Amino acid sequence: MIEFYRDILRKARNYGAKEKRDASLPWWARIGRLFWFGFGWLLVICLFAIFANVLPIDDPLTTDLDNLFLPIFSDGHLLGTDAVGRDMLSRAIYGARISLVLAFTAPFLSLIAGLALGLPAGYFRGRVDTAVSVFVDSILAFPNIVGVMVILFFLGASLPVMILALAFFGIPAEVRVARANTILFSEREFILAAQAQGASSLRIMVRELLPNVIVPMLSLVLFGMSIVIIIEGALAFLGVGFPPPTPSWGKMIADGFEDISRAPHVTLVPAAVMFLTILSLNMIGDSLRAITDVKASTV
Amino acid sequence: MAYLRKRLLHLIPVFFLVTFASFVLVNVLPGDVVDTILADDEAANDPELRRQIMVDLGLDKPLLVRYAVWLGELVQGDLGRSYITGKKISDLLVQRIPVTVQLMSMSLVFALLAAVPLGILCAYKSNRSIDRWISGAAFGIVATPPFVTSILFVWVFAVVLDLLPAAGHAPMFMGLWANMKYFILPMLAIGLSEVPIFLRVLRVDMITTLQEDYIALARAKGLSTSYILFRHALRPSLFTLITVLGLQVGRLISGLVIVENIFALPGIGKLLIDAIDARDVLVVQAIVTFSAVAYVAINLIVDILYAVLDPRVGRRRETV
Numbered sequence: 001m002i003e004f005y006r007d008i009l010r011k012a013r014n015y016g017a018k019e020k021r022d023a024s025l026p027w028w029a030r031i032g033r034l035f036w037f038g039f040g041w042l043l044v045i046c047l048f049a050i051f052a053n054v055l056p057i058d059d060p061l062t063t064d065l066d067n068l069f070l071p072i073f074s075d076g077h078l079l080g081t082d083a084v085g086r087d088m089l090s091r092a093i094y095g096a097r098i099s100l101v102l103a104f105t106a107p108f109l110s111l112i113a114g115l116a117l118g119l120p121a122g123y124f125r126g127r128v129d130t131a132v133s134v135f136v137d138s139i140l141a142f143p144n145i146v147g148v149m150v151i152l153f154f155l156g157a158s159l160p161v162m163i164l165a166l167a168f169f170g171i172p173a174e175v176r177v178a179r180a181n182t183i184l185f186s187e188r189e190f191i192l193a194a195q196a197q198g199a200s201s202l203r204i205m206v207r208e209l210l211p212n213v214i215v216p217m218l219s220l221v222l223f224g225m226s227i228v229i230i231i232e233g234a235l236a237f238l239g240v241g242f243p244p245p246t247p248s249w250g251k252m253i254a255d256g257f258e259d260i261s262r263a264p265h266v267t268l269v270p271a272a273v274m275f276l277t278i279l280s281l282n283m284i285g286d287s288l289r290a291i292t293d294v295k296a297s298t299v
Numbered sequence: 300m301a302y303l304r305k306r307l308l309h310l311i312p313v314f315f316l317v318t319f320a321s322f323v324l325v326n327v328l329p330g331d332v333v334d335t336i337l338a339d340d341e342a343a344n345d346p347e348l349r350r351q352i353m354v355d356l357g358l359d360k361p362l363l364v365r366y367a368v369w370l371g372e373l374v375q376g377d378l379g380r381s382y383i384t385g386k387k388i389s390d391l392l393v394q395r396i397p398v399t400v401q402l403m404s405m406s407l408v409f410a411l412l413a414a415v416p417l418g419i420l421c422a423y424k425s426n427r428s429i430d431r432w433i434s435g436a437a438f439g440i441v442a443t444p445p446f447v448t449s450i451l452f453v454w455v456f457a458v459v460l461d462l463l464p465a466a467g468h469a470p471m472f473m474g475l476w477a478n479m480k481y482f483i484l485p486m487l488a489i490g491l492s493e494v495p496i497f498l499r500v501l502r503v504d505m506i507t508t509l510q511e512d513y514i515a516l517a518r519a520k521g522l523s524t525s526y527i528l529f530r531h532a533l534r535p536s537l538f539t540l541i542t543v544l545g546l547q548v549g550r551l552i553s554g555l556v557i558v559e560n561i562f563a564l565p566g567i568g569k570l571l572i573d574a575i576d577a578r579d580v581l582v583v584q585a586i587v588t589f590s591a592v593a594y595v596a597i598n599l600i601v602d603i604l605y606a607v608l609d610p611r612v613g614r615r616r617e618t619v
Binding site for chain 1: 309310312313316317320324325438439441442443444445446447450451453454458546549550551552553556557560561571572575576580583586587590591592594595
């Protein structure tokens with residue numbers, strides 16, 4: 001999915017009358033408002049998640065049977081309480097932890113694996129390329145949510161297994177972009193120069209191609225992060241896969257869903273938090289891509 | 300045809316890798332497979348049953364031999380029996396497939412009916428305000444996973460407006476509307492998540508097409524705008540969309556699993572989660588195998604369609 005977006009948006013941009021960003025502006029102005037919106041939201045979520053223990057919020061697991069289903073903006077409970085009186089704000093903050101831990105690990109592992117497979121595939125082409133593409137197409141045949149779910153089922157649900165499973169299903173997108181960009185850069189003069197100087201293939205890939213190829217892949221990592229959060233949410237919502245000791249957004253949405261006719265906010269609040277987070281990651285990814293694309297075209 | 304042969308040669312190893320991966324799943328279970336199958340069962344200590352399961356799974360033979368045997372049975376449509384219910388898994392799947400296929404095709408039709416006109420509109424008015432609004436909405440939909448969309452729909456249409464049932468299923472013989480009303484919300488939830496993808500693909504291709512000389516010629520001849528858009532420009536702009544349709548099957552299946560469970564539709568996705576809850580190992584394996592093989596098969600069909608539709612394109616698909 002992501003690789004389509006990449007390609008398509010880039011093509012669209014070439015046709016577009018999207019106003020040319022003034023090169024004289026400082027970089028933080030050029031990158032656009034959407035980036036800073038996304039970045040700001042993500043920063044807030046990260047800080048809350050990291051400092052959840054020291055923040056003046058209730059314990060996410062403490063129940064209060066006198067205050068069930070309090071609405072948003074209740075006294076002492078900014079986002080209300082759920083079916084057993086637990087504070088929603090606190091649960092949303094603690095719930096961010098699991099999503100963020102996964103989001104900041106799995107996509108980076110996918111990136112590394114994608115580079116390890118995509119660089120040789122694009123540089124050597126031929127049989128290496130074929131082997132890699134068979135491998136990648138095989139991964140694609142397993143729908144990612146189903147794949148992660150089933151791996152957790154068969155291998156046992158634990159955090160490392162979940163990270164690795166998520167990383168594994170993120171590989172195809174990274175490989176495609178790494179490969180495509182490697183092919184693009186392999187035709188450039190500086191690669192020919194390196195080859196003429198007798199540099200080894202490994203050196204060319206690591207020293208010459210990698211720094212160029214990795215730039216456009218970074219925005220892909222951000223889309224990968226949002227996909228990871230979606231998958232974790234879906235699995236937690238279905239009650240399969242990873243059993244978190246702390247609350248998770250997907251679990252909160254699932255819990256609240258049972259009482260949706262009575263207190264819709266219990267399910268809509270975590271859904272909104274999740275939506276904003278995914279939206280932010282996509283916005284950052286999109287803005288970064290816009291910037292890195294400009295760079296790639298002027299190299 | 301060289302292109303088709305190449306694709307076929309490519310999909311054969313993919314098929315073997317995919318089925319092997321599904322096969323290995325049962326063999327990587329931590330601990331004893333037999334214990335997992337018989338978990339919580341009072342028959343767990345029955346040596347005869349344990350031996351029977353070992354023989355059924357062929358655990359006494361080498362891995363590759365077992366794979367070959369399993370694959371042979373798979374090709375004949377024999378997926379074994381569930382250890383929980385004792386039913387033939389192939390029968391279970393056959394029961395569930397119609398619901399899933401109905402939901403999947405309805406969602407696809409909805410997504411296309413929404414995305415194609417919008418994509419044409421966006422391309423025609425590219426970078427005007429209507430295009431920006433639609434693209435912005437698409438950006439928002441991308442950030443809303445199907446399970447969140449489902450919740451919103453249940454809340455709005457089932458709880459607040461009380462128009463449609465929140466969950467359940469009625470077989471077709473109870474009447475078309477009785478059957479359809481349970482499918483509308485799931486269809487919207489899955490279909491909507493596909494719209495932005497189809498929309499963007501079509502929009503980009505359409506913009507390219509609209510810059511072709513023959514469009515300018517059609518315009519110069521005085522043909523109406525809608526005639527040009529639908530009769531001249533749409534067809535050559537559809538190829539990437541068709542490719543994407545094939546590649547989206549995986550995403551669709553993920554969406555189906557979630558949505559079927561939220562709306563209690565008895566399809567394959569519901570079966571999968573039920574099997575996971577019941578720790579029904581072989582059923583889980585069968586569904587994974589089934590969906591992966593379906594993905595490979597559908598992409599093969601797309602490849603064939605593609606080559607048939609436009610003999611020129613051999614390389615076009617590879618660039619996607």
